[in-house]
Amino acid sequence: MTITIALVGNPNSGKTTLFNALTGSNQYVGNWPGVTVEKKEGRLKLGCLKLDSSQSATAQTILNKHDEVIITDLPGIYSLSPYTEKEKIARDYLAGWLAGERLTSRPNTSTGKTANRSSDNPASRPDLILNIVDGTNLERNLYLTTQLVELGIPMVVAVNMMDFVEKSGKTVNAQQLGIDLGCPVIEISALKGTGISELMLTAVVASEQAPPVPQHSFSGIVEHTLAHIEEAALHSMPEEKQRWYAVKLFERDEETIERLKISAGLIKHIEQDIKRCEKQLDDDSMSIITHERYAYIDCVVNGCCTVRKPHESTFSNRIDRVVTNRYAALPIFALVMALLFLLAVTLVGAATNAVLNTGIANSWQEATRDFLVSINCADWLQGLILNGIFAGVGAVLSYVPQLLALFLLLAFLESCGYMARVAFILDRLFRRFGLSGKSFVPFLIGAGCGVTGIMAANSIENERDRKMTIITTTFVPCSAKLPIIALIASALFGGAWWVAPSAYFVGIAAIVCSGIILKKTRLFAGETTPFVMELPPYQLPSILAMLRSMGERGWSFIKNAGTIILLASIVVWFTSNFGWDNAGRFGMVAMGDSMLAAVGSAIAWIFAPLGWGDWRSAVAAVAGLLGKENIVSTFAVLYNFGEAADVIGGIDAAGKAGAVLAESSTGTGATGTVSPLAASYTALSAYSFLIFNLLCAPCVAAMSTIWREMKSAAWFWLAVGYQCGFAYVVALCFYQIGSLFAGGSYDLWTGIAVALLVFLLLLLVRPNPKVKQEKQED
Amino acid sequence: MRTLEAVEPGTTVRVTKIGGERSLRQRIMEMGITRGVEVYVRKVAPLGDPFEISVRGYDLSLRKNDAELIEVADIGGFEGRRSRRFERNKKRGKARWGRFSWRQRAATSSGTADDTSISSSNTSKGRTQQ
Numbered sequence: 001m002t003i004t005i006a007l008v009g010n011p012n013s014g015k016t017t018l019f020n021a022l023t024g025s026n027q028y029v030g031n032w033p034g035v036t037v038e039k040k041e042g043r044l045k046l047g048c049l050k051l052d053s054s055q056s057a058t059a060q061t062i063l064n065k066h067d068e069v070i071i072t073d074l075p076g077i078y079s080l081s082p083y084t085e086k087e088k089i090a091r092d093y094l095a096g097w098l099a100g101e102r103l104t105s106r107p108n109t110s111t112g113k114t115a116n117r118s119s120d121n122p123a124s125r126p127d128l129i130l131n132i133v134d135g136t137n138l139e140r141n142l143y144l145t146t147q148l149v150e151l152g153i154p155m156v157v158a159v160n161m162m163d164f165v166e167k168s169g170k171t172v173n174a175q176q177l178g179i180d181l182g183c184p185v186i187e188i189s190a191l192k193g194t195g196i197s198e199l200m201l202t203a204v205v206a207s208e209q210a211p212p213v214p215q216h217s218f219s220g221i222v223e224h225t226l227a228h229i230e231e232a233a234l235h236s237m238p239e240e241k242q243r244w245y246a247v248k249l250f251e252r253d254e255e256t257i258e259r260l261k262i263s264a265g266l267i268k269h270i271e272q273d274i275k276r277c278e279k280q281l282d283d284d285s286m287s288i289i290t291h292e293r294y295a296y297i298d299c300v301v302n303g304c305c306t307v308r309k310p311h312e313s314t315f316s317n318r319i320d321r322v323v324t325n326r327y328a329a330l331p332i333f334a335l336v337m338a339l340l341f342l343l344a345v346t347l348v349g350a351a352t353n354a355v356l357n358t359g360i361a362n363s364w365q366e367a368t369r370d371f372l373v374s375i376n377c378a379d380w381l382q383g384l385i386l387n388g389i390f391a392g393v394g395a396v397l398s399y400v401p402q403l404l405a406l407f408l409l410l411a412f413l414e415s416c417g418y419m420a421r422v423a424f425i426l427d428r429l430f431r432r433f434g435l436s437g438k439s440f441v442p443f444l445i446g447a448g449c450g451v452t453g454i455m456a457a458n459s460i461e462n463e464r465d466r467k468m469t470i471i472t473t474t475f476v477p478c479s480a481k482l483p484i485i486a487l488i489a490s491a492l493f494g495g496a497w498w499v500a501p502s503a504y505f506v507g508i509a510a511i512v513c514s515g516i517i518l519k520k521t522r523l524f525a526g527e528t529t530p531f532v533m534e535l536p537p538y539q540l541p542s543i544l545a546m547l548r549s550m551g552e553r554g555w556s557f558i559k560n561a562g563t564i565i566l567l568a569s570i571v572v573w574f575t576s577n578f579g580w581d582n583a584g585r586f587g588m589v590a591m592g593d594s595m596l597a598a599v600g601s602a603i604a605w606i607f608a609p610l611g612w613g614d615w616r617s618a619v620a621a622v623a624g625l626l627g628k629e630n631i632v633s634t635f636a637v638l639y640n641f642g643e644a645a646d647v648i649g650g651i652d653a654a655g656k657a658g659a660v661l662a663e664s665s666t667g668t669g670a671t672g673t674v675s676p677l678a679a680s681y682t683a684l685s686a687y688s689f690l691i692f693n694l695l696c697a698p699c700v701a702a703m704s705t706i707w708r709e710m711k712s713a714a715w716f717w718l719a720v721g722y723q724c725g726f727a728y729v730v731a732l733c734f735y736q737i738g739s740l741f742a743g744g745s746y747d748l749w750t751g752i753a754v755a756l757l758v759f760l761l762l763l764l765v766r767p768n769p770k771v772k773q774e775k776q777e778d
Numbered sequence: 779m780r781t782l783e784a785v786e787p788g789t790t791v792r793v794t795k796i797g798g799e800r801s802l803r804q805r806i807m808e809m810g811i812t813r814g815v816e817v818y819v820r821k822v823a824p825l826g827d828p829f830e831i832s833v834r835g836y837d838l839s840l841r842k843n844d845a846e847l848i849e850v851a852d853i854g855g856f857e858g859r860r861s862r863r864f865e866r867n868k869k870r871g872k873a874r875w876g877r878f879s880w881r882q883r884a885a886t887s888s889g890t891a892d893d894t895s896i897s898s899s900n901t902s903k904g905r906t907q908q
Binding site: 078079081083136137138139140143284286287290291294295307308310311312316317320324325326327329330420423424425426427428429431531532533534535 | 818827830841
């Protein structure tokens with residue numbers, strides 16, 4: 001038997017901090033069924049309850065009756081009105097509409113084994129609602145509270161951030177608030193850890209008591225209508241549930257009507273009452289309820305705490321005078337970004353490369369090689385282990401330190417509140433091309449790893465914006481694409497400095513153009529939800545929270561990307577070393593006869609108009625689908641350069657490989673049979689190759705993340721198809737029109753390229769069809 | 779009727795009506811912008827959009843498109859025309875009271891400024907807008 005507590009509250013109210021404080025490491029993250037909303041459950045650390053005080057006697061007896069206390073962390077929501085997925089899922093869970101599946105395996109500490117446990121009661125509501133409320137911002141937070149109190153579930157309110165409240169000299173009368181709300185109110189500070197024991201003891205005791213009686217009442221005529229509704233449609237329901245359903249019916253909530261299977265006649269009957277009420281108060285029913293909730297909250301709040309006047313400047317406001325200042329905001333932002341990349345990529349990245357590419361990695365490889373030789377290991381197995389697995393593991397490991405550093409710094413920026421300001425500053429810019437300011441974070445994270453960038457898009461509530469962000473996130477060069485850039489830069493452009501920044505510009509330009517183009521298509525057009533975003537007060541995040549966030553993101557990278565990249569390396573190694581040789585037998589063959597080469601040759605013609613129609617490039621492009629850094633290793637292997645074959649994905653190494661490959665072009669070589677890299681590409685075709693690989697569909701790991709996040713096959717294929725198509729068209733236009741300027745002849749493909757370019761430009765500049773429609777309607 | 783979008787930064791106004799279609803309006807109201815609430819327009823973003831406003835004790839970012847849906851009324855006198863520079867000068871004792879009536883000045887300097895100044899300005903001007 002367990003006590004289930006639902007933790008509900010506004011975003012930025014300190015819910016996550018409280019959840020971490022209550023559950024420590026006993027947390028499990030999953031998904032709510034059918035949606036991409038994250039579900040967190042955890043077991044209460046009984047250590048955080050001080051069971052020695054007098055009031056704990058009752059709590060103790062209750063605890064003894066149950067095995068454990070499970071806390072479910074619901075997503076941060078502003079209200080239970082179902083406009084976003086997060087709100088819907090919270091409402092469904094609290095109303096008991098969810099076919100509630102618990103996360104199935106949970107370690108049973110007494111036996112030390114994980115137990116498969118199906119949910120006790122499929123549609124069960126939680127035993128207690130723990131509503132966390134931000135003490136510095138009571139009014140808006142209490143809105144949700146007034147909704148929760150109507151649900152008929154036992155409830156306790158925790159006023160968090162009391163340390164801030166006290167520091168700014170304000171007070172909250174918790175007792176008075178409790179009387180006004182109808183349920184116990186405890187002051188806590190989740191960050192400092194004060195009040196938590198009292199809170200949980202009260203919570204445990206309250207879970208067995210009666211649900212709160214809502215103390216807030218609406219105006220006379222509304223109450224009258226609600227009573228009517230209860231009488232007409234809800235008399236068969238248990239009494240504590242009636243209130244909430246009555247309000248929902250008053251608001252004409254469609255889902256409620258459907259679930260309760262209210263007959264059409266009854267609805268008409270209720271409609272009359274509602275209409276009368278609306279006429280008298282001159283507003284529609286939903287607005288009436290919302291307005292009256294706030295009217296009640298106004299009274300409550302004036303009676304129990306010091307209210308902040310709207311024009312008062314808080315500490316955060318004063319910081320914002322500089323940070324979102326009209327002149328200083330963008331330079332400060334540029335500085336912060338530069339610092340971020342300097343620390344994460346350059347510093348940590350260089351350090352990692354220095355460690356991995358020299359000494360340590362080589363000595364391990366040597367040692368393993370010696371070991372394998374000494375046990376007479378078969379050639380192919382040696383190859384598999386050294387060139388397949390080692391290369392793969394090396395590739396993943398080389399990214400981890402950079403990514404961890406990036407994630408740590410991002411966690412800092414997000415929890416201190418700066419990211420919200422960035423969204424605020426950049427929103428107008430992003431809106432120009434169909435996104436919102438909130439899309440910035442996924443792009444930034446995507447510059448580290450596309451997988452985690454796509455997952456970060458989860459926080460965007462607007463469905464359309466989210467989908468568009470997911471599709472365009474991978475245009476930003478991720479850290480796996482840096483080796484390709486370095487390789488091409490050094491091998492074919494003599495290490496020119498402008499190649500790398502130009503790649504980022506191409507990525508950004510691709511995002512901008514895609515945003516504009518997609519926004520004008522039917523799928524994405526139209527603007528429905530308001531961009532209303534809270535600017536939370538600045539605060540110093542706790543180191544633990546930052547580390548936790550870094551760990552979560554880093555782990556998901558290792559788990560998702562790491563396994564797939566490893567697999568991909570093995571697959572590439574396998575297909576490039578095995579095939580059918582001339583006698584028709586299957587086995588290890590020279591590169592040119594391998595399966596990968598066969599596949600590459602078969603599709604090489606597709607890329608001919610792009611300027612690189614030879615089989616090696618096609619093979620590399622295909623290998624790139626499995627993991628972008630495979631392009632470099634594939635090239636190195638295909639061009640038969642020994643040292644470069646040991647490339648494990650570092651930027652430095654790719655640069656070196658490129659330099660070496662470039663050198664080999666100067667001498668026709670004693671080898672004679674090797675066709676050097678530089679000879680098979682011109683500057684134009686090389687850059688076209690670069691563009692194609694930068695923009696086309698991301699690695700398999702990222703693609704599987706897109707599949708998960710889009711939740712539908714159609715959208716997935718749309719995303720991937722658009723990316724590939726866009727990459728193809730851009731590379732084509734670039735190469736064809738570029739060669740025209742470079743003195744090439746005008747042929748069929750040039751014509752096609754010009755036509756495509758004009759088409760693209762048309763798509764960019766055509767007026768937004770929805771806007772045109774509205775103008776016509778005027 | 780003025781809309782929130784036309785209000786200049788540094789002014790406090792009172793919301794009179796919220797337009798727009800149902801879900802939009804609901805969203806705005808749930809965030810605390812309801813009829814009769816006081817809203818302080820703090821600033822505009824560097825690129826011109828969105829607004830930062832303070833309402834019900836917290837700060838919110840709102841786009842111009844959405845602000846156009848919110849009709850507001852000016853709060854007369856002291857509260858409405860409060861500006862940062864004025865506040866700063868008040869602290870330094872250099873406030874210019876030229877715009878405000880003697881009653882408002884008296885109310886402010888007595889220290890129980892805000893509540894009494896609203897009611898006094900309202901009674902002196904008559905409650906024209908609600």
